[in-house]
Amino acid sequence: MAGSDIPESNCDVLIVGAGPAGLMSATWMARCGIKARIVDKRGTKIFSGQADGLQCRSLEIFDSFGFADRVWKESNHMIEVSCINPGPDGRIRRSDRVPDTIPGVSRFQQVVLHQGRIERFFLDHLKKYSDITVERGVLPESLDIDASKIEDNDAYPITVKLRHLTDEEAMPAQSKSSDIADGLFRSNLAADDTDDLIRKSTGNEGNAEIVHAKYMIGCDGAHSWTRRQLGYEMQGEATDYIWGVLDIIPITNFPDIRMRCAIHSANSGSVMVIPRENGLVRLYIQLSEIRPDASGRADRSKITPDVIMKAAQKTMSPYKITYEYCDWWTAYQIGQRVGTNFDAHQRVFLAGDAVHTHSPKAGQGMNVSMQDAFNLGWKIGLVVNGVSPRSILKTYQSERRRIAQDLIAFDHRFSRLFSGRPAKDVTDEAGVSMEEFKAAFVKGNQFASGLSVDYGASMLVAKPGDSAEQGDGTDVGVAGAATNGSSARKVVxxxxxxxxxxxxxxxxxxxxxxxxxxxxxxxxxxxxxxxxxxxxxxxxxxxxxxxxxxxxxxxxxxxxxxxxxxxxxxxxxxxxxxxxxxxxxxxxxxxxxxxxxxxxxxxxxxxxxxxxxxxxxxxxxxxxxxxxxxxxxxxxxxxxxxxxxxxxxxxxxxxxxxxxxxxxxxxxxxxxxxxxxxxxxxxxxxxxxxxxxxxxxxxxxxxxxDGPPPETNGGATEADGPASGSGAAVGTQ
Amino acid sequence: MAGSDIPESNCDVLIVGAGPAGLMSATWMARCGIKARIVDKRGTKIFSGQADGLQCRSLEIFDSFGFADRVWKESNHMIEVSCINPGPDGRIRRSDRVPDTIPGVSRFQQVVLHQGRIERFFLDHLKKYSDITVERGVLPESLDIDASKIEDNDAYPITVKLRHLTDEEAMPAQSKSSDIADGLFRSNLAADDTDDLIRKSTGNEGNAEIVHAKYMIGCDGAHSWTRRQLGYEMQGEATDYIWGVLDIIPITNFPDIRMRCAIHSANSGSVMVIPRENGLVRLYIQLSEIRPDASGRADRSKITPDVIMKAAQKTMSPYKITYEYCDWWTAYQIGQRVGTNFDAHQRVFLAGDAVHTHSPKAGQGMNVSMQDAFNLGWKIGLVVNGVSPRSILKTYQSERRRIAQDLIAFDHRFSRLFSGRPAKDVTDEAGVSMEEFKAAFVKGNQFASGLSVDYGASMLVAKPGDSAEQGDGTDVGVAGAATNGSSARKVVxxxxxxxxxxxxxxxxxxxxxxxxxxxxxxxxxxxxxxxxxxxxxxxxxxxxxxxxxxxxxxxxxxxxxxxxxxxxxxxxxxxxxxxxxxxxxxxxxxxxxxxxxxxxxxxxxxxxxxxxxxxxxxxxxxxxxxxxxxxxxxxxxxxxxxxxxxxxxxxxxxxxxxxxxxxxxxxxxxxxxxxxxxxxxxxxxxxxxxxxxxxxxxxxxxxxxDGPPPETNGGATEADGPASGSGAAVGTQ
Incomplete structure (x- = not known):
């Protein structure tokens, strides 16, 4: 399929997208010694904003690679949550304090640090353990899977044509409404630009190449090009709720600005306060006055930092809040969707936003995305290295799609409770009960730690019960899995x-x-x-x-x-x-x-x-x-x-x-x-x-x-026979 | 005094020597915003060996600059000490286990990590906080102090002529006896090469420059050129004890190789075991068979890693020990000396080995040297910045010379006990009592934590008693110090x-x-x-x-x-x-x-x-x-x-x-x-x-x-008046 002058090459694993899920995938490839490439359509990494919340479990995972300490040192640690609700007089006040992380569940607690730093730690780690580097300004243009080669361990059934963009093409247009870095171009309020990028760069065959891969991981976000090539759907829907996000250094007399706060005002919407590193605070602000149009999409030109700040001021009144410094801002429309399939033939996989989208306020996005890739990466690594059979790859969808379904169900309920108006009293059925919200919030904290993940029975988890039922329905039982004629049987x-x-x-x-x-x-x-x-x-x-x-x-x-x-x-x-x-x-x-x-x-x-x-x-x-x-x-x-x-x-x-x-x-x-x-x-x-x-x-x-037993008083030590060493000469290394 | 074609420049502080004391000095200059230069005669930093022990106090100091975490992560933590002595049958056995760091004295414990990494952390820190870089292959050739300018805060009374060496000149000759990196060229068994370096580079005036400085810190080691220019003596003496040092990955059946061990054999000398990072172990080995000649100096050509290893094998018998990999080795002759003066006119200061030398086995050298500079640096910084009067600089000698004297007294006693043969019984007066050794060791641990430092009364320490008596005799009382006509008086x-x-x-x-x-x-x-x-x-x-x-x-x-x-x-x-x-x-x-x-x-x-x-x-x-x-x-x-x-x-x-x-x-x-x-x-x-x-x-x-008081139930929060902010427009930074 390639033109004769287009360079072709093989690699074991091709990763599309260098966000947290893509970088986690690449990290496993580095640690498993796999020949992998990772490409991203953007010309630079991100430097501010985006996701920021990190679960206990994500920190445990970082620690397993050896860089949790860098996150722990630079991040803000989330300790306490203030629930701020209207009192009988309609004025907001603190009604509850709850620990942000449940004490004792992990040696880490939830922290916040912007995604750009997390990506930096991954990149440093990749450099230390491999020669994998992110190829930026590179995007795929076509994908073919040769079905006849799927079961051949040595084959490269996947063929992808890649485009190398110019620096200018690879640079996203910032919003024109302010000088501050914003994330609107990545928001679901903006149209995807991938097809546009492909169209522009096509015709110049000098910038193309063909890659043959054994495996491919699409970590290319909510608009996933990879997912579209596979023809998989996202199931779920958007809501009418529009939220703005501001990363600012606040000037305020609001007492709990260094706590995580869930603020429900009586009639002026909701705000979530997330204290950040370096004196920054992130505010998630409900934009009640901006509604989607007939097409279901909000007009993003109407959204500016000023508009978002004014909404926050209204919600947080009578407390005053303003700022001199804004680091980043964006806006988004809440929607909850899960992909129908997480893989094709256990050869092409989807991870992160490519298979689940939801509200960012519960701090789940970056975590669940990374954990998708953390679940998948070692499995591909062991299969490529010949340690494990291809059958274990089925457990990716079985284990992670179930988690995504749980996440979306949680987020659906939580977003509704957070975006709703507080009930005036028990007879106010249109309002949201603050007790119900608090209960959901506490339950959410358990979920949000990432530690409640409980994978179902499979060849990888020797526990009782039906594996299809405990997962997402995929067959991952031992019988179907034991393709290598071994002594495998279901173990409990x-x-x-x-x-x-x-x-x-x-x-x-x-x-x-x-x-x-x-x-x-x-x-x-x-x-x-x-x-x-x-x-x-x-x-x-x-x-x-x-x-x-x-x-x-x-x-x-x-x-x-x-x-x-x-x-x-x-x-x-x-x-x-x-x-x-x-x-x-x-x-x-x-x-x-x-x-x-x-x-x-x-x-x-x-x-x-x-x-x-x-x-x-x-x-x-x-x-x-x-x-x-x-x-x-x-x-x-x-x-x-x-x-x-x-x-x-x-x-x-x-x-x-x-x-x-x-x-x-x-x-x-x-x-x-x-x-x-x-x-x-x-x-x-x-x-x-x-x-x-x-x-x-x-x-x-x-x-x-064979030496004598040690003295039982734990005191004296004993020599016990001849040494093994040959009195080797002084060596160097 | 300079030739007309030699470049001249001013700097506030000139630091000679870029070992731990010099780098600590430079770090304070970086943090105080002082214009400083730091030069070192060697062409490269060290990469292995040298000092390795870090006290609790040194870690606290690193933490105060923000890089203790790097040391804590990479180092080996010293937890327990095994005392290994001959039993009644003459065979060595474990007689005691004691904690290496006294529990509760610090949030850190003693750790070991080689000096090269410590220097790396300092260099990274300097880069982060200043534009100070170590100028390598640069050494001073002459020093003049203009006594008439000493009391003038704005003057540059110090003039130093610097020589810039070629790369070849700046590279020390390694020992010819093995391929392994050794530290003999820095050992007190080797003659100093400074004068040689100066002689060789003189005559080519193109490599010279003149620096005028307000203050100078000589951190140029045991052979300190700076000290010699000032004409100050080191008081004390060398002993006959020669020790070898090996950094190896041991292959052994010695049970406590991952503990710090003090091993006294009955008749075959002593060994100290220091487990290190990356599987390395440092052995300090008494070389009983090598004695100083008539001049008091041992022949270093006779000392090789093989000779040192054989001595260790003898001491540690019947346990076997050998190695395939040796990282570094050296040898030294124990001596204890303290400088007579730590400064000249409170303009030129000496720190570290330049004013105290002793046995390395107590892990004190790098620590006390850094702590000298840690005591001095901020004082110079505040004086140069005009915050503090010059009189506070007197407290450097008063506080640190006293510490050096205490250190040398301790080291003298400890070295004798460790180098001596164990007493056979109470009547064996030529032998060393193992009970006495253990008591000294435990006391040494207190001393070695660095936390027992107790500075005497001075203008900086408002405590009762006579400041001369509590220090080294220098007058650092308030009366003598209050030169700025203020309300200063002795406070307790x-x-x-x-x-x-x-x-x-x-x-x-x-x-x-x-x-x-x-x-x-x-x-x-x-x-x-x-x-x-x-x-x-x-x-x-x-x-x-x-x-x-x-x-x-x-x-x-x-x-x-x-x-x-x-x-x-x-x-x-x-x-x-x-x-x-x-x-x-x-x-x-x-x-x-x-x-x-x-x-x-x-x-x-x-x-x-x-x-x-x-x-x-x-x-x-x-x-x-x-x-x-x-x-x-x-x-x-x-x-x-x-x-x-x-x-x-x-x-x-x-x-x-x-x-x-x-x-x-x-x-x-x-x-x-x-x-x-x-x-x-x-x-x-x-x-x-x-x-x-x-x-x-x-x-x-x-x-x-002026707002209303908070509700005393700790629950609700209250707004309390108008905000200060002016509703500032969105700004960027």
Whole structure:
């Protein structure tokens, strides 16, 4: 289909759109070592405004990549919400204070920081871990999928023609109504310019290229060009509610301007106050006087910062508010829609605004979009790398479309309650009950943390029940999934062994202490996003000989040649490169010794770097940061422990006894490919380790396991046999 | 004195040496807006090895500049110390575990990270806050001080001729004995090469320049060229103990390799183990078989990584240790020396190794050096900016030489105990008692935190007693200091009002909660290093009308035209630009309102940015991080409060009652210059604010203080008068 002079090339994954969803997708590709490209039609990244709210869960995800600290430092932390309602005299007053994040649900709290900074952190991370760079001013013009190649793992069934725009073409026109940066050109009040851009640049074939891709991810926003090529619909509708947004440094006597506030005035509309970084405050302001025209679209030329500010002043009266500095502004019309399909043939995927649009006020947009891509990216990465079968890709739609449906249902209810006039009394049926609003708000906060996500049964989540029912209807059961003729069968994890580690939900974090160095860590710190599945071995009381024997037996199973660990790890790769084992025991730290009491596979040996000291942890007191009480908090028996499988995205896949090795094997048989010689590029980044040779492993075991037992008083240490090292000469690296 | 063709220029402060002390000096200059230059004879920064230990206090200081988080993230945290001694059978075993940092002394713990990274963080910070860059390959050749200009604030009494080296000249020769980066060229086992460098580059006048400076800081290390020009001596002596240092990734069966260990073998010397970042471990190894020659200096050609490793293997036997990767190594001869003088005419200053040298094993070198410069930099900054009289510069020697003397005394004792052979029994008088060693080690840990520093009475520290006696003998009393004909007199702060805020020590941190936004902070977070003195107003119970009246009266005194705040702040500068007021009250957060209950001066108004929401804090519960219980922890009465003055370096200068305004004035009269029109450049960086006009302030007060009181149920809020804003048109910035 390409002209003979148009350059053609292959890439594994093509990502269209470099907003939060696109960048999250690219980040997974970087961490999984995938050859990927990411293009965006805009010539520059954004520098102000846009989305700003970040859920606890998004911060946990950033932390799993290693950059949550940058967000935590620069952002404003949202601590308390003020509910401001009219009193009996009609004048607004504070009626309630509620915590913005429910205490205890996460080690992070909701924060706000503008999208441009978040994108900056992603870009820095991409640079650190890959050579993937965002190609700006590039947009797709045509998409073809060769249906005959869909099931061929080595094929490139997708062909996309890309256009490289000039700098001028790639620069969006700002609104003419003010000098302040605005977001109207991205708003749903503006028409999409993609077709226009394509039309203008067509005819000059010098700016075109053809890309053949294995997979494609459309993160190209509410007007998604990718979605339109696939012919998928968005289901739902727009409302008549028009809202304006101002990012200002306010000059005001409103008392709660540094709190998040939901303000309902008696007859002058609603305002949401979001205190931001650097003294900024974002106001979401209902524009009651601007209505959509007959076509259902509002006239955006009538909307200016002045118009929006005046509406806010009316709502917030008798308090006064004005500003000298406005950083950004926009306006939008509330609508709630969900895409009918999230993928085509498990080859082309849609994420973010391309498959769900809703009100921005609940601070969900950027979060849910990133979390779509966080759910999808590692799955594509493992499939491209030959670790997992293509069947796991079906779980993307099953897991995420269900979340989008829940989100839209919530947003629909919340927007109506927030945009409505407060009821004067119980007989005022046209008005909104403020009690009902508060209840919805509190429920919304649970939803908005991102932590209530509970994925249904599938080959990736060993829990009881019907997978179609628990998801969006897609068939993601094990039977349909096990295409690799393995021992896969439906496994149901034993939830009762870890009552606070719910199957299908993210693995919560409690403080644990490193056995070798005594440093306390949030356990989640070690569940880093590098594409590895993890077996978390709750080893129980390692000071008890009977329990220690159970742990030894479990480890002996994992050490066997055909074990669940060895089967999926190529022989030339480190033993922890596909599935990592993390151990948490419950004896006193000083009563056990890492090298003596813990089987080798729990702290693998490496010829160049010695033992791995970062895999065995203890549920014990720390000197400076208290006691995590992790066994109790996880709901795991301190004596007997259990075995938990955590997916690469920190969601819980399986729970079993130490003896349930067959179940463990069956779980992995459903999600991994045996003898995956294709595995070549998964990058383990935070603690890279090389594979020890077999002889070194033997030598290592010899001096660890065969030595005399430690003295039980926890005092003296003992040498235990000959060293493995060969007295190697001084080397350099 | 300069040849007619040699370029000449002026700068306020010339810093010689870009190690930690030099970079800390430059950082203060950047934050105080001083025109400074920093030169270093080496052509590149260091990339590995050198110092690595960071005290709690150093981390607190980094945090005051805003980059402690980078260190905290990358470093290894030192949690526990193992004492390893010979048992009755002569074989080494663990005899004790002690916490490395005493729990509760700081919100940070001791960490290790190599000096190159620390220097990187300083360099990044300099770039962010100034145009100061390190001029590498530049060294001074001559120094002249014009004694007649010393007392003239506007003069440049110092003239230095600088040489710009070629790249080749500026590159130190590495040891020829191995390919691994080593630090021998910086070690005290190597001869200094400064004179050699000067000799080689002389004769080519094209590479010379003349700099005239007001002040100069010599941070040029143990061989300090600056010190030699001043003719000052180092007092003390070298010992016979030679130690080697290896930074390796160890391959070992030694059980505590990820703990800090002090290992005494029966007859094979001592080893200190310091676990480092990225799997590295630093070993300090006693080289018993290498002795100094007749000249007192050891032959460094005999020292190689192999020789050092073999000595370690002997000490650590029967455990085995080897390595494949060595990052850096060096060797040194223990000696303890202190400079006789730390300054010349309070114009040329010496800091760091230039005035104290000692063993590196206690992890003190980099810390004490940086803390010298941290003590000095703001003083020079305030003097150059015309805020403070030159007399405060005397306190540098008084405060820091005393610290150096204490350090050397400690190091002398500790080195002897660590280098000695363990006593076989109580009758073995030639041996070292392991009990005595442990006691010294624990005491050393207190010392090594950097938190025991207690500066003596001076114009900067209003405490009882004789200032000469409490310092190093330098006269730093108020009488000698008050050169500006002001109302300065000796003030003694009332320690009993704040029993855990010791005068002369650093202001400890407890958690407090922001009144306006409910976010918890360590209080120290707000004591940022920007050159400002701070009045910390412990406002007490602001829900009590009588106490509120006391606070109102105190603030009314500060509002007066000739007040301690207004007197030292130029009229065209923000009211908080020289002295900032931070308030901590003890009422419930929800029982008081910032804009209603707190006088204007505690949260100043600005025409462009509105009220300041970051100056008033409350000692109350937080939603997510517990209760700081700050009043109790600071030892301050919850009802009555008190007033504390904190110096720009976080050390406590004064404590008094809210009514002791005359004492407060007398304190500041001793350290500041009235009507300092010269103030032009002090940069307030973390929360820049402009000065409001008088009329705006009046309008602001009108709608804050004159409004109706808030409802006491902490529920409803009230509007309170007309707004100050003029309904300003949309502006951009």
């Amino acid at each position: 994890g034993k939830q009762e062994l870890a009552t606070n580690i719910p199957l299908g939900m993210r693995f919560q974090s409690f403080q644990v202490v490193n056995q070798a160095g005594a440093r306390p860590y949030p356990f989640q710190y070690w569940l880093m996003s590098d594409g590895r599945f993890r077996i978390v071995l709750f080893a129980g009381n390692m000071a008890d000989e009977k329990q220690k024997e159970r742990v030894r037996k479990f480890c002996a199973e994992l050490e066997k040649p055909g074990s669940v660990i060895r089967r999926y790890t190529p022989p030339d790769r480190a033993i922890d490169s596909v599935i990592e084992i993390l151990t948490l025991h419950s004896a006193k730290r000083v009563d056990v010794e890492l090298l003596v009491d813990f089987p080798t596979i729990l702290h693998p040996f490496d010829e160049k770097r010695g033992w791995d000291y970062d895999k065995v942890f203890v549920d014990d007191e720390s000197y400076h940061e208290g006691f995590g009480d992790a066994y109790k908090n996880y709901g795991v028996d301190k004596e007997r422990g259990c075995v938990v499988v955590v997916r690469p995205d920190q969601y819980v896949g399986y729970i079993g006894e130490l003896e349930d090795v067959e179940d463990l094997e069956a779980y992995f048989a459903g999600v991994m490919i045996k003898d995956n010689a294709g595995l070549a590029r998964t990058k383990v980044n935070r603690n890279v380790r090389e594979t020890p040779s077999a002889s070194m492993l033997d030598a290592a075991k010899a001096y660890t396991l | 702060g009332k320690q009993e009002l704040a029993t855990n805020i010791p005068l002369g020590m650093r202001f400890q941190s407890f958690q407090v909660v922001n009144q306006a936004g409910a976010r918890p902070y360590p209080f120290q977070y707000w004591l940022m290093s920007d050159g400002r003195f701070r009045i910390v107003l412990f406002a007490g119970n602001m829900a009590d009308e009588k106490q509120k009246e006391r606070v109102r009266k105190f603030c009314a005194e500060l509002e007066k035209p000739g007040s301690v705040i207004r007197r030292y702040t130029p009229p065209d500068r923000a009211i908080d630009s020289v002295i900032e007021i931070l308030t901590l009250h003890s009422a419930k957060r929800v029982d008081v309102e910032l804009l209603v209950d707190f006088p204007t001066i505690l949260h100043p108004f600005d025409e462009k940015r509105g009220w300041d929401y970051d100056k008033v804090f409350v000692d109350d519960e937080s939603y997510h991080e517990g209760f700081g219980d700050a009043y109790k922890n600071y030892g301050v009465d919850k009802e009555r409060g008190c007033v504390v003055v904190v110096r720009p370096d976080q050390y406590v200068g004064y404590i008094g009652e809210l009514e002791d305004v005359e004492d407060l004035e007398a304190y500041f009269a001793g350290v500041m210059i009235k009507d300092n029109a010269g103030l032009a450049r002090t940069k307030v960086n973390r929360n820049v604010r402009e000065t409001p006009s008088a009329s705006m302030l009046d309008a602001a007060k009108a709608y804050t203080l």
